[in-house]
Amino acid sequence: MMNQTSSALQAFIKFRFRGNSITNSFLVHFQLGLGLGFGPHKASLHSNVGEHAPSMLGKIRNLDGALNLFDEMIQRRPLPSVIKFNQLLTVVTKMKHFTCSLDLFNQMCSLGIPVDKYSMNIVIKCCCQLYRTNDGFAVLGCCFRRAIAPDVFIFSALLDGLVIEDKILEAEKLFKKLIKQKLCEPDVVMYNTMIKGLCKFGNNVTAIALLRLMEQTNCKPDVFTYNTIIDSLCKDKLIDDAFKLFKEMVYKKGFLPNVITYTSLICGLCNLGRWDEASKVLKEMEDEDISPNVQTYSVLVDAFCKEGKVEEAEAVINIMVERGNVPNIVTYNSLIDGYCLRGEMSKAMAIFDSITLRGLVPNVVTYSALLNGYCKNLNIERAMQMFREMTQKGLKPNEVTYTTMLQGLFQVGHCVAACKLFDEMHAQGQIPNDFTYGIILNGLCNNHQVEEALSLFQLVGDSKLNSNIVVYNILIDGAGKCRKVDIARNLFHDLIGKGLQPDVQTYSVMINGFCREGLLMEAKQLFLKMDESGCPPDNVTYCVFLQGYLKNKHYDNVEMLLQEMDGRGYSLDATTLSMLLNQIAAKSLDRSMLKLIGKLVPKELIDEPGLSA
DNA sequence: GTAGGGTTAG
Incomplete structure (x- = not known):
């Protein structure tokens, strides 16, 4: 299996990136692309902003510039039109200074500037992006009070806010209400927002149903619609369905796939280890004159790193740089993770050091990868040092960071420090998920603290966390190892009483526990029960x-x-x-x-x- | 003349 993957991988890198001839043709292709206008679009986009925006707006380079212009605008008499203010708000919002936009909007209101539906849309969008969709709905109330009729733009922003906050049921309710009560005619963006929400929750079936519904209306699906669903199918490893939809989009609907479509497909294939096909798709996109972008390359880098092929990943980075793409923090995070997984911490640290020199800023993912590497190498002191360094830099450890650290501490037997960190995690408002909970129970059990694990289990009680068979597997195994077979047996009965289904691991750890105590008859009874229960050994x-x-x-x-x-x-x-x-x-x-x-x-x-x- | 949507990382 391993060899098969490796050889497909080798074929892949040879096909794409080996020998000068191929690399050169790659380069020629890229340079041609540049000449024909396939190159970076960003520079030209920037100058366009200047052309269309009023002269002062075009000169805004940063937040300060925007704020200065605002101050200057509110001094003028007569005051500039609301349109000018809206344009300024748009610039600030595009810079993602949402709180600032809200502040400016409030000032506009107190100055008596007659805000309109455009202003309202920006404000609602800012609220939603700040995870304050409730406030967004409050602004909607203001719209009604000010006799500003909300339109499809405003409702789409709110729908998006609900999706961002994972309030999928509310999103569906709103969407249906808008249609039923004819509050607005959904357009393609609104459908796509709803489809994005459904996909986010793994509801591909309904997403596709909505796509079919669109086909029957005047609002036809577009490339965005297809990309969203194709990506979701790829993420759910339903790659064949993804290709079915891809073919439908290209051959039946005549849409041209773009770099995003291809990136999703390549990512899906890489995640399934289907390297040959990923290679084919990469070739196909180049045949279509669509250049891979930073994200496409990052998918390849990450895939190689996950396979332990860090040298190949570096080769991909070299190619992307040759072709004018600038690797970003995500690209380097994969590379660091790759070296960490191989235990090559000095190389990982060398990449880490080079990040700052490149003007990039390490983020939580960077640090998590490194401290994961140090933990796996059982160098818990260095891991702790990285952990402190990241918090000192103002980076907030997330669930993954804490879980990694906890696992590392338990692995070297530092239970007290682990429990302290767990308390800190709690204090920081991070709610442990199934996985973290399992790490803690397992850590305690493996460090002869089964009683502690059991009391935590009691404390958690009937919560959803304890409805996971893995929890029982850990505790039964832990109890067995500490020669507490009675407790193990009770847990086994307990889980059945709860209506949980023992899995093959549950049976195995229980049988192991019985054997350890010489209770071979009980072990045999359980062993025989497995086939009967449809869970063969x-x-x-x-x-x-x-x-x-x-x-x-x-x-x-x-x-x-x-x-x-x-x-x-x-x-x-x-x-x-x-x-x-x-x-x-x-x-x-x-x-x-x-x-x-x-x-x-x-x-x-x-x-x-x-x-x- | 102004407002909205899709891809990548532990």
């Missing part, structure tokens, strides 16, 4: 059970279990295999079993010198 279950028999010197059932494993196409793990061989050497098991055992040795183990003897 896997490789691990068999190995655990076999080890239980061997440790308890019960040799009668070993051969039968081995035969069953053979029948199911399973194989032995290294530990179980060596235990079996030891027992044969000690003549506790008959040599005749060697043939059967030989069939159960996985291929990977045959090449290992230590075991082939």
Whole structure:
């Protein structure tokens, strides 16, 4: 499996980025593209702003400039028209200074400038972008009071606000209400906003249904509509559905896919390890004269890094730079993560140091990757140092940062520090999710603090966090390891009483617990129950059970279990295999079993010198 | 003459 991925990967990089000839043709292509106007558009866009905006507006370079202009405008008599003010608000909003825009708007109101629906739209948009959609609706109320009829722009901004705040049900309600009560005629942007919301919640089916609905109205879907759904399908690993929609968009509807369409598809394919196809799509987009952008390249960089192919990732970065793209913090974060995952911390730190020299600012993701690297290397002091450094720089650790740090602290047995950090996480208003909760329970169990884990479990009580089978798997395993099989047994009954379904891991840890105490009959009963319950034992279950028999010197059932494993196409793990061989050497098991055992040795183990003897 | 939407990272 690993080799297959690697060779596809190699083919991929060779095909795209090896040898000068290919690279050169790439370059020629790019330079041609520049000449034909396919190059960076940003510079030309900027000068356009100047052409169309009033002279003073065009000179605004930063927030201060905008504020100075505002001050100057409010001195003039007569006051400039609301249009001029709206234009200024737009500039400030585009710079993402939403709070500032709101402030300016308030000043406009107190100066008696007759704000209109354009101003209102900007204000509502600012509220929504600040996660203050409720305030946005309050402004809508002001619209009605001022006899400003809200239009599709205003309602779309509000709908988007609800989507941003994950209030998908409210978004759907608003959308339906607008249509039913004919408050406004939804246009393509509004449909696309609703579709984006549905996709965000993994509701691809409804999103596609809405796309079909659009086809029956005057408001036809556009490339945005298709891109949104294609991206969502890619994210949900429904890549074949994504391609179906892609083909429909191109061949049936005649839309030209753009760099975003292709980036989504390439990302989806990379995430599934389908490198050859990703390579094909990359070639196809270039054949269509669509140049990959920073994001496209970053997808490739990230994919290579996740496969441990950091050198290839660096090669991609070199190519993108040659082709005039500037790698950003996201690109470098992937690279840092790649080195960290390989434990090459000095290289990761070298990249980290180069980031500042390039005028980029490390963010929470950068730091999280590094402290994850240090934690994995069990260098908890350095990890803690990075953690402090990031908070000193005013970066707020997020859920991932805390979880990484917690895992690291538990791994080196610093339970007290871990608990302290957990309290801090709480104090910072970060709510632990399933994953963090699991890390903590597991950390406590692995550090002989099962009682602590159990009291946390009691404390959490009937919350949703405790309705996860993983929680029980951790605790049953933890209790078993501490020789508290009664507690493990109770937990097992508990989860069934709660209506939770034990999974193969639950059974395995419970069987392991029984075997550890020599309760082979109970272990066997549970083992037999697995098939009946539609949860057949896997490789691990068999190995655990076999080890239980061997440790308890019960040799009668070993051969039968081995035969069953053979029948199911399973194989032995290294530990179980060596235990079996030891027992044969000690003549506790008959040599005749060697043939059967030989069939159960996985291929990977045959090449290992230590075991082939 | 002014206002709105889509892609990437742990």
